[in-house]
Every structure is written in C-alpha cells, then in structure tokens.
Amino acid sequence: MIAFTAAEIAEITSGRLDADPGITPLSVVTDSREATPGSLYVAKPGEQADGHDFIAAAFEAGAVLAMVERPLAGPDGTPYPSVVVTDAVLAMGALAAEAVRRIRAIRAEAGEDLTVVGITGSAGKTTTKDLLAGIFSAQGKTVAPRGSYNGEVGVPLTVFQAGADTRYLVIEMGATGIGHIRYLVEMVKPDIGVVLGVGTAHAGEFGGVENIARAKGELVEGLAATGTAIINLDDDRVAAMRGRTTAAVLGFSAEGRPDAAVQALNADTNGGGNPEFDLLLPGADTTHHVSSRLIGAHHMGNLLAAAAAAFAAGVPGTDIAAGLSSQAAASRWRMERTERADGVTIINDAYNANPESMRAALRTLADLGQGRRTWAVLGAMLELGEDTIREHTAVGTQVVRLNISRLVVVGREARALYVSAIQEGSWGDECIFTETADEAYELLNAELQPGDLVLFKSSNSVGLRHLGDRIALPPQTPQPADERSSLL
Template identity: 75%
Template sequence: MIAFTAAEIADITHGRLNADPALIPTSVVTDSREAVPGAMYVAKPGEHADGHDFMESAFERGAVLALAERPVQALDGTEFPAVIVEDAVLAMGDLAREAVRRIRAERSAEGQDVTVIGITGSAGKTTTKDLLAGILSAEGPTVAPKGSYNGEVGVPLTVFAADTDTRYLVIEMGATGIGHIKYLAGIVRPDIGVVLGVGTAHAGEFGGVENIAKAKGELVEALAADGVAVLNLDDQRVAAMASRTIAPILGFTSEQATAEAAVRATGVDTNDAGNPVFDLSLPGSVDQGAVEQEAVVQHRVSSQLIGRHHVGNLLAAAAAAHAAGVPAERIAEGLSRQGAASRWRMERTERADGVTIINDAYNANPESMRAALRTLADLGRGRRIWAVLGAMLELGEDSIREHTAVGTQVVRLNISRLLVVGREARALYVSAVQEGSWGDECIFAETVEEAYEILTAELAPGDLVLFKSSNGVGLRHLGDRIALPPHAEATAHEGSALL
C-alpha cells in the first residue's frame, strides 16, 4: 500500500482529522473482522448494517485509524482516531485516485512503467481477470482484485493493495447504472480497456440493453490516444464501441467472419473433460532489414477451464496480455496452465461416490445460463444429468420471457432432471413442463432447504449436477453442501455441537 499519513488522508478526502497527523496506516479494510494491526477501517453505511457499529471491534483487532462519516466514542468516552468525511465510499475513491497517481509518478521517476488494465462486460469479468493476472504475474509484480471486487468499494481496495513495486494493476469494473464505470475509470486511468460483452444482466436496473452498452463503453471512452481498447468483435454492441474511443482497437474473435479481429481462435473444440482447445492467433512482427511487417503468431491453447463459452474470456485475456507486451508463447502457456481461480465459476467437484458437481452459481444471466446448460449437455453424454436452477435476478420486464426461454432450452437439450428452486424462477419450471418435461423429470422446490432434501434423497453414483443462479438466490451454497461426501454435513453439525 502507498504510505499516506493521517494528515494526508484528511487533506485528500477533505475530511476532519481527530488523530495523530503523523500516523501511517499500513492497510485498508471495510470489514471489521478483517482488521489487522496497523489497518485503517472504513466505516461505511451498508444495506444491512452500519460499519460505524463495528468500529470498536476493528480497533480491538488492531486498527489504528478510521475513515468514517461521523465520530464514534469508545467505552471510555474518547473518540476513536478517525478522518471524518461526508461520504466514506467517495473518500475511498479519492484516496485510491491519489494512490494511482503516486505509483505512476514514482515509477516514472525511476524509469519504470506501470500498466493499468480495466475489464468490464456483462459476463466473464472475473474469469478474464484471473486469466490475465495469471499471465502477467509471470512477467512482473501484479495486483488484481480478490474475488469479484469490481465496484466503488472493490476497485479502491484493489488499488490499495498496489505499491511502487507493482508492474501490472488489473481492475475489474462492474456497474449497475450509467456513469459508474466512468467514475471507476477516473480513479485508475486505465492504459488498456477490455470490453467482453453486452448482455441482459441488470437490464432492469439499467432500463434496457442499450443503456448497458452505453455504460460498458465508458471504459473505452476513458482511454488516452496511447492506450489500447480490447473489444469483442463477436458482439455487435461491443464492436460499435470502436467509434467511442481515440485509442487504437485490438479486436478478438472466435468467428471467422470477423475479418477485423487481430486476435483469433481457430479450430475450437472441447476435450472429454469439457475443456476448450484451440489455435490462438496473435499479431506479431517480422523484422526484414529496415522494414517491419505484420505477421501472425499461432500457438495451441489447451485450457483447464470447463466450457466452450470460455473461449471469449481466454481470447480477451490473450489480447490484453499482448497489448501489455507479453510474448505470444508465454501468453499461450499462461492460458493453458490455468483453471478457475475464483470460486463458484464452473467449479468442478468429484465426490467419492461418483457424483460430479459443477457449481456455477456465483451469478447468472440469460447468456451465461444458456452457455452453462450447453456445457452440461456436452459433458453429460452417457450419464444422468441434473440442472439445479434458480432465478436470474434484475432482468426487469424481461424476467418472465428469459426464464421461459431457459426452461424450453433445458428440455431441448435433453437434460435428464430439472430442479427449479424458488418462486422467482417458477416461469422456468412452467415452461419446461409445457415444452414436454413432466413427472419426475421436472421438480419445483419452494426453498433451498427443500431442494437439498430432494437432492440428498435422489442423487445416485454417476450423476452430473449443475448449480446455476444469480448470487442472491444462494444456490452456490447449496452446491457446496451437495459437494460434500454423503453424511459429511451431519457429521460436521454433530462436531460443532460439541464445541
């Protein structure tokens, strides 16, 4: 973390200081349980709890300073050392912006570079971030988000993990409205901007898909003329963003018809484990005397990710790494050695009794739901396959139509068993029944607990089970429970009761 004195923090955030001006925090946390000696605790109001209520806990764990919106008194009547600001989250952004500026300035003064890469899209951000960070970390000190830190809190927390030794700073950018990515890009000033796709996730919040495209394009609008815009040319809305940036375009495609793409996947296939394999084509150069001509460098990629739909994420990471100057052979090697690095994203577990769990329930939208179901069908040839599906949230007026389409797809893919969980996904169940799936092929469970009872009673050795829903539904935790060996959960509960 860049060193800021308490006085500097107050100045940068326009706050009021009631602590030792020379105090220097060594880390930043927003969860009191994560506080360690030397930390600055950000007390922000939340949807379900107010961080100010946990300030005492943070200081008991070693916090030395708070960034807060109001003073908080300890039991002895004294105020906890703090910088008091109007908005703690915006203050985090101000501090992160200055941290990036100092990192750039100090590295430049030493004749070194720092490359900041921003990634956005309706799906695949975290997987692409993980892939890219895996490639770049072999080239130099790299900082990337934990999990899915991609908002107005997560982006500053990622920045605070960087320092003047950082060579690559990878930033994941999410949004729930127009202007959000513009704000995040203004904090980190990306050199490379990656746009993966424009889907229907959060369509209800945005007011339509076109507004999602407008918001995602804010990333390339923030790029300077010496930056690089990495665009998915297989997505028409993303391809159209070329007109919204002054930066050069580096396009990627897995479709041969897209002639403008410099980064390509050809010969795309999946192996028996469902891992995508393809030939990666990257632009290269051949030095012929005084003339430098463009050439194509091609390498085989054998990914450890599950599902053909990850080809786009693999290409995006390859294009961004190429834009950052990584040689083609090391890009291909980096893509081939990596599996899923973040939890609940096509996460595969093999139970000892022969049941296979694929937990892809960190999030869901119509595009990712269709991709996961196609992967399930491909992997499940010769096995009984289950799709345990919950609601895709935040689709607005398109919700019933999109859930209906998924139910129809399940039947047409000949998936053996469909278990739909929760009333918000009932349209999915109804459409599957109407399409021709009835009896014990299609089951509706009101609650996650009811779904758990059905699965524990009916799963049999050799079954393959996919869990997929939006984060708020909680099927990722159901997937974790089912992934335990039979009777392991009861044993765990009995053990904890004895503590």
C-alpha cells in the same frame, strides 16, 4: 500499500483531521473483522449495517485511524483518531486515485512502468481477470481483485493492495447504472480497457440493454489516446464501441470475424469440456496452441480477451499461451467441478446468472453429459426487470430441447422456468419444483446415482452455490428438516 500520513489523507479527501497528523496506516479495511495492527478503518454506511457501529471493534483489533462521516468517541469519552469526511466511499475513491498516481510517478522515476487494465462486461469479468492476472504474475508483481471486488468500494480496496513494486494492476469494473464505470475509470486511469459483452444482467436496474451498452462503453471512452481498447467483435453492441474511443482498438473473435486481430483457430472442446484452439496474435507468423483447463466453450471469449490484453501489455505470445493453458478456474463457483468418490460429478456455476451465462452453462452440461444422466438444478436469474418471465421461460424451453435428463427448479422466483419446461414436454419426475434449497437437497441426496452429472446455476443472492457445496460432499442420510436452516 502506498503510505499516506493522516494529514495527507485529510488533505486528499477534503476531510477534517481529528488525529495525530503523523499517523501512517499500513492497510485499509471496511470490515472491522479484517482490521489488523496499523489499519485505516473506513466506517462506511451499508445496506445491512453502519460501519460506525463497529469502530470500537476495529480499534480493538489494531486500527490506528478511522475514516468516518461523523466523529465518534470511545467508552471513556476520548475521540477515536479520525479523518471526518462528507462521504466515506467517495473519500476512498479519492485516496485510491492518488495512490495510483503516486505509484506511476515512483515507477516512472525509476524508469519502470505500471500497467493498469480495466475489465468490464455483463459476464466473464472475474474469469478474464483471473486469467490475465495469472499471465501477468509470471512477468512481474501483479495485483488483482479478491473474488469479484468490482465496485466503488471493491476497486479502491484492490488499489490499496498495490505498492511501488507493482508492475501490473488488474481492475474488474462492475456497474448498476450509468456513470458508475466512468467513475472507476477516472479513479484508476487504465492503460488498457477490456469490454467482454453486453448482456441482459441488471437490465431491470439499467432500464434496458441499450443503457447497459452505454454504461459498459464508458470504459473505452475514458481511455487516453495512448491506451488500447480490447473489443469483443462477436458482440455487435461491443463492436460498435470502436467509434467511442480515441485509443487504439484491438478486436478479438471466437467466431472467426475476419477483422479481428486476435482469434481462436481450429477451436473445439476436448472430452472434459475444456476449450482448445490455436491462438492467432497480431503480426505473428505462427500460432500458439492453447489447451485450457477451464470448462465450457463459452470461455473461449474470456481466454481471447485475456490474450489480447496481455499482448497489448507487451507479453510474448509463447508466455500468453502458456499462461492460458496452465490455469483452471481461480475463483469459486465458476464452472467449479467436483468428482465425488461415488462417481457423481458436480459442476457448481452458481456464483451468478443471467440469460447468456445460463444458456452457456446448460450447453456445457449437455455436451459433457453424453451417455450420462444429467441434472440441471436451477434458481432465479435476478434483476431482469420486465424480461424476467420471458427469460426464465426461454431457459425452461432450452433445458428440454437439450435433452437434459432431470430439471430441479428451486424457489418461487424461478417458477416460470419450471412451468415452461412442463409446457415444452417435460413430464413426471423429469421436472421437479421445490420451494427451498433444503427440499432440493433431500431430493438430490436421495436420488443421485453413480455417473450422474449435476449443474447448479442461479444468481448469487439465491444461494444455490451453497447447495452445490453440500451436494459435492459425500452422500449423507437426510436429517430432519428442523435440524437445518434453509439456504434461500
């Protein structure tokens, strides 16, 4: 972390200093449970709890300074050392922006670069971030988000992990409204911006897919003319963003678009469902073979996006191909494969879900399940707005048309998926609806057989990733229902 004194923090955030001006925090946390000796604790209000209520715990754990929206005193009446700001989250952003500026300045003075890469898209951000971070890590000190830290709080927390020795800073950028990505771009000023795709995730919040495209395009709009926009030419809405940036444009395509500078030639998946292809990069006389350890043909675009961004950052093609070939999924619940000792295979892809990623996961299940009994355990796709019933209906129809052996639909929010599968011709025990994850667990625990292949997929807050974890364990005798709590 770049060092800031309490006095500097107050100046940068336009806050009021109620502390020794020389206090210099060693880290920044927003969760009192993560505070360590030397931490700056940011007491931000949240949806479920107010961080101000945990300031005592943060200082007991070793915090030396707090960023607060109202001053607070300890049990003895002594005020906690604090910087009082109007908005703690915006203050974090201002501090993060200054941290990036200082890192650039320090490295420039030493004749070295800091390359900042921003990644956005309706699906694939975390996988692409992990791939790119893996490639960069072999080249120099790299900082990337934990999990899916991609919002107005997560991005600053990622920045605070960087220091003067950081060569690459990879930032994942999410949004639930117009202007959110623009705010993050202004904060970190990326040199390279990657737009993966415009899907229907969060369509209800955005007010439609066109607004999603408008929001995602804020990344390329915010790039400097000296930067590079990495554009997915297989997505028409993303391809149209070429006219929204003054930066150089580097297009990629997994579908053979002739105007794409980065392509996957001779693309296929092997027997394990892993993508394989010959990577074509700009100006290269030869291709580089990539044999990925990720599962599913839908990752082809993520692999190419990471390759294009690494190329734009100056990484040699041989190193890019080696990095792509060596990496499995680094973040949990993204096509995470578990082989049980009894021969049952679990694919847990339930970190998140939207219609595009749901269709891709089901196609992968069907491809991998040739000659096996396949199970799709599906929960709701949230935040689809007025398209909710239509999109769930389409998924139910797809399950039947892909000849997936068994469908288990969990939770009332996904019931339209179950109904559409029945209407498409799935009868009897081929299609089951359960109210809770516990009911689904009992069914699966009783009926799974050696050789079965099981996919779990739902939006994050539905919680099927936890059901997938339970099923990935060795088979157990079902317990009475009152001894377990529902995961939903």
